[in-house]
Amino acid sequence: MDAEPEDARAGRARVRGRRSRTVRAYALGAAGLLLAGCASMPDHGEIRPVQASQGVDSQVRVFGVPPADKASAADIVDGFLEAMTSDDPQLETARKYLTVTAAKEWKPGSAVTVLSSGLNRVSVRGEKDPDGPRWKVTGKKLATVDERSAYQPETGNGQYEEFLQLVQDEDEQWRISTPPSGLVLSESDFQRIYMPVNKYYFAGGSLVADPVYVRQRTDPDSRMDPTTQTVQSLLAGPSRWLGPVVESSFPTGTELREGTKSLSYDGQNTLRVPLNDKVENVAQPQCKKMATQLLYTVKDLTGSRLDQVEVLRFDGKSSTSLCSVTEVSAAAIAGRPKIPEFQYFVDNDKRLVRMKLDTGSEDEQNSPDTVPGPLTTPPGFKVNSAAVSYDERRAAVVSDDGHGLYVVSLVGGGPMPQPMLPGRGGKTVTLTAPSWDASGDLWVAERDPQHLGLWRVPGGAGTAEKVQVAGLDGRRIASLKVSSDGVRIALLVEEGALKKLYTGRIERPDGKGDSSAVSVRELRPAAPQMADVTAMSWAPHGRLLVVGRESGGVQQARYMLADGSMVAASLPGRPGCPRSPSRPRRTSRSRSPWWRTRTMTGSCGCRRGRSGAR
Incomplete structure (x- = not known):
């Protein structure tokens, strides 16, 4: 479950009057250039204009148009808004629309406001007003990206409003004196300019993905390339949302060695990362954890193979090696879950069955036991x-009537145990499908209107404990999935006739006090683009596979980041339900843990078979 095809909703509402100043880039023989691997400059092919916001294409580069001499205040505003979407390394063209002071103080990399469409602008005061022209720019806010590069979906009314004040300089040219605090981009421009990456932190003995966005090319403020931007973000610490439940191995104040703008691989596929003097006294075990965080953060950024990461320290004269990890040694430190041996699901006869993975035999693969x-x-x-x-030693099952949760051994016999949690309510199913985390805790939700709640069975044994979910406000949980790292939970929540997907942060006590203090905090939308969600499951690298539909749209499956941003094209939809998975076809010899998080209910909610998902 690690496919990441890119998709974006192309196009945006253009600002009135801006078509005359459309920023253009020229793609020279793009098809030939890609096929040739960018080995040489193409000498044939069509030359065509490309609209700055016509869609997402990382091969297209957009450059702003400098302000014309004696341009009107309206043209200055329009030109600046267009220039913000450009690929100028330092956004120099956009700064030309600002006063000298504003150009020096403007920090476009400090934050990004993402709009579902383009900006609209309206004049508040004209050029003849004694206080100078002033323009109001508005739009529908989709999300923001904060100073730590974390994406935050908009949960309020979603209205963006900003005022741009213009003044005349000594040459009587109109310039903007009050620009936005950061960048303001449409969704399509944002996805063209920025790319999602994961940085990794530890929670106990496991690595946890923390999704952020970095520029696909040089950052206009730091002037760092994408790899260096990502490492810098890793060193700065986790996002505010994930911060309370993870920790970094890097000492406080650790930064890249001053002047580092680019990190690259050597001929042995080794990435060397020079750090400042904060790491001078770091012991080897801690250093190797630091290097492990670096390796997992960087290795997906490029198609080049990364075999090793080496941490360097500067002694005042030269850089010396502090420690290094290979991909193999880092995997042991990262605490990845065991590769599953079997695929489990509930067949048409309502039995829990399993199939051995990677057997090499079609007959065995198609014969569940x-x-x-x-x-x-x-x-x-x-x-x-x-x-x-x-560990595939225990199964949690909900009885067919939905009124009992049982934990049974898969490695021995014996009688059926007593239920861990007896469901309450009428004849309907009152317990959701259960979910395990990698630490061995078991989670389930009760759906009866009189007894709503989220429950946790510590270690999969003993007494079930009710978990407080901040922000749930009495809504019913339709289904849930806990991430393998045990620090996030995905909740499908009923809101009237629709279902919405949220992710919450699982906060555990620090060893002091009552263990029942485990709670779920800061629910946030995980699929805000979808009006109704049918099913979901965790995928590797902190992603979610979500089945649902947008408002007025058809049902489709999409990969989402846990922060609520969409990172992949929709998977092919089906007008009807898939065939029963009681005898699924062999799809791959891969032993990916995706099998263990897969829910085999079909993309339209068919109940012919249900998986033994975590």
């Missing part, structure tokens, strides 16, 4: 939903 253990003891015991622990 009933799982061993107590589930085979009581004749006729039927399963509504199930989840298998990451």
Whole structure:
């Protein structure tokens, strides 16, 4: 489940009067250039103009047009708004529309406001006004990207409003004296200019992905390339949302060595990262954890192979090696979950069955077997939903009537145990499908209107504890999935006739006090673009696979980042339900953990078979 095709909603509402000043780039023989691997300048092919915001294409570069002599205040405003979308390395063209003071103080990399469409602008005061012309620019806010590069979906009324004051300089040229505090971009321009990356931090013994956005080319403020921008963001610390539940191995104040603008691989596929004097006294175990964070953060940024990361320190005269990790040694430090041996699901006869993965035999792959253990003891015991622990030694099952949660062993016999959590309510299913995290905790939600709540069974044994979910406000949880790292939970919440997807941060006690203090905090929309969500599951690298539809649209599957931003094109939709997965076709010999997070209900909610997802 690690596919990341790019998709964006192309086009934006153009600012009135700006078509006459459309910024243009010229793509010379683009097809030939790509096929040739950019080995040489193309000498044939069509020359065509490209609208700055016609869609997302990382091969297209957009450059602003400098202000014309004696340009009107309206043209200055229009030109500046266009120039903000350009690929100028330092946004020099955009700065030419500002006063000298404003150009020096403007920090376009400090924050980004993302609009669902383009800006609209209207004159508040004209050029003849004694206080000078003033323009109001407005738009519908989709999200913001803060100074730590974290994407935050808009949850309020979504209205953006800014005022641009213009003054005349000594040459009687109109210039803007009060620019926006950061960049203001349409969604399509944002996805053309920025790219999503993951930086990694530790939660216990596991690495957790923290998604951020960096510029695909040189940052206008720091002048760093994308790899260096990402490393800088890693060193600056986790996003505010994830910060309370993760930690960084880097000492406070750690930065790249002064003057570092670019990081690259050497001939041995090694990335060397020079750091400041804050790492001088770091012990080897801590240093190797630092290098592990660097390796996992950087390795997906390029198609080049990364075999090793080396941390360097500067002794005042030269850089010396502090420690290094290879991809193999980093994997041991990162605490990745065990690769599953079997695929589990509930078949048409409501039995929990499994198939061995990567057997090399088509016959064996297509012959599911009933799982061993107590589930085979009581004749006729039927399963509504199930989840298998990451070590594949236990299964959590909800009975067919939806009124009992059981934890059974998959490595021994014995009688069927008593339910961990007896469901309450009428004849309808009152318990959601359960979900395990990698630490062995079991999670389930109760759906009965009189007994709504999220429950956790510590270690999958003992007494179930009710978990406080801040911001749920009495809404019913339709389904849930806990991420393997155990620090995030995805909740499908019923809102009237629709279902919306949220992610919450799981906060655990620090070893002091009552262990039941585990809570879920700061729910945030995980698929704000979708009007209704049918199903979801966690994918590797902190992503979510979401099945749902946009307002007025058809049902489709999309990959989303956990921060609520869309990073992939929709997967092919189906007008009907897929066939029963009780005898699924062999799809791959891959032993990816995606099998263990997959929900086999079909993209339209068919209940012919249900998986044993975590």
